[in-house]
Amino acid sequence: MATYLLRRLLIAIPSLLGISLILFTVLAMAPGDPFSEMATNPNVPPEVREALRASFGLNDPIMVRYLRWLSAMMQGDWGFSFASRINVDDLILQRVPTTLFVVGTSQILALCVALPVGIYAATRPYSVFDQVANTLAFVGFSLPTFFTGLLLILLFSIKLDWFPFVYRSDIAATGWRWYWEMFRQAIMPITVLGLFQAASYTRYVRSAVLDVIRLDYVTTARAKGLGEKTVTLRHITRNALIPVVTLVALQMPAVFGGAIVTEQIFRIPGIGSLLIDAILANDTPVIMAVTFVFACLVVLFNLIADLLYGWLDPRISFG
Numbered sequence: 001m002a003t004y005l006l007r008r009l010l011i012a013i014p015s016l017l018g019i020s021l022i023l024f025t026v027l028a029m030a031p032g033d034p035f036s037e038m039a040t041n042p043n044v045p046p047e048v049r050e051a052l053r054a055s056f057g058l059n060d061p062i063m064v065r066y067l068r069w070l071s072a073m074m075q076g077d078w079g080f081s082f083a084s085r086i087n088v089d090d091l092i093l094q095r096v097p098t099t100l101f102v103v104g105t106s107q108i109l110a111l112c113v114a115l116p117v118g119i120y121a122a123t124r125p126y127s128v129f130d131q132v133a134n135t136l137a138f139v140g141f142s143l144p145t146f147f148t149g150l151l152l153i154l155l156f157s158i159k160l161d162w163f164p165f166v167y168r169s170d171i172a173a174t175g176w177r178w179y180w181e182m183f184r185q186a187i188m189p190i191t192v193l194g195l196f197q198a199a200s201y202t203r204y205v206r207s208a209v210l211d212v213i214r215l216d217y218v219t220t221a222r223a224k225g226l227g228e229k230t231v232t233l234r235h236i237t238r239n240a241l242i243p244v245v246t247l248v249a250l251q252m253p254a255v256f257g258g259a260i261v262t263e264q265i266f267r268i269p270g271i272g273s274l275l276i277d278a279i280l281a282n283d284t285p286v287i288m289a290v291t292f293v294f295a296c297l298v299v300l301f302n303l304i305a306d307l308l309y310g311w312l313d314p315r316i317s318f319g
Helices: 003-029 036-040 046-055 062-074 088-123 128-142 146-158 175-211 216-223 227-251 254-266 269-282 284-312
Strands: none
Touching: 003 062, 003 284, 036 227, 088 128, 088 227, 088 254, 088 269, 088 284, 128 227, 146 175, 146 254, 175 227, 175 254, 216 254, 227 254, 227 284, 254 269, 254 284, 269 284
16 A cells, blocks of 8 residues: 555656646746736836846746746745735645635535435436436536525525625634534535535436446345345445546546635635636736645545545455
8 A cells, every 4th residue: 555655646746747837837928927017007117127027037938937936846935925925835825724624525515415315316216216316416517606606695695694605714703603603604605516516426326326236246145135235335335436436536626616616706715716816916926836736636636536446446456
């Protein structure tokens, strides 16, 4: 296991380097820079603007700038935010926990809904439950997150006044009251992301279970006299989860993309809203850092998925 993990980490390094090079090149070639607003300010002479660009190395070749950024990043210096006036790494560390909490909890919710519903629907195909589950799943992943988010805000925040529709990180309460307020304000964004993913996962779980349930070893297990519950949990579900794990890992970029939209709707101070603000302000160091963090998280989740394969399928060896 340790050897396999080390090998995968070594493979991830060139992947992340390639991703960072592509991201840096695209951002460097994009129009605009952090000092573009100074061009319209009559109080800032052009020579001052050019001096600032030169001091930050923006006139250097792209490869030179990339190597400088890579060297600084490996030393823990991710740059300086021109919009927020603080170090980029400090800014990201303030936002990442919130995003991971919302995204992680929504994924747990999605799996808690999709697994039992998908398995139960597959073991009773074309039943009333299966038809209802399929219909709700189609509706669920047909509605975009910004639409369902606005619906929840209109219903539960404006009409019923049950939950706040603005996510606050400066809650004044203490003790259990603080945890309760954090839970209340996180319910709607987590529900929006979780149910959207649950709809997609449910269809995939149902399909995977239907593929496994027809295999010979399942028939053999039943012929041995094993109970239906044992057959479903030990022989069907465990093998059907292998493609589901792959789906969850491959869906992580889309999940983080959906989190960006959800954070904008509910004003969550996460890494997604930070990315949007940085794009609007042409804050290139923040854009580069946030997109690279997204890439690292996607690589991490794919590594976790590979490790789960060995637990789900004993035939997979990490040697």
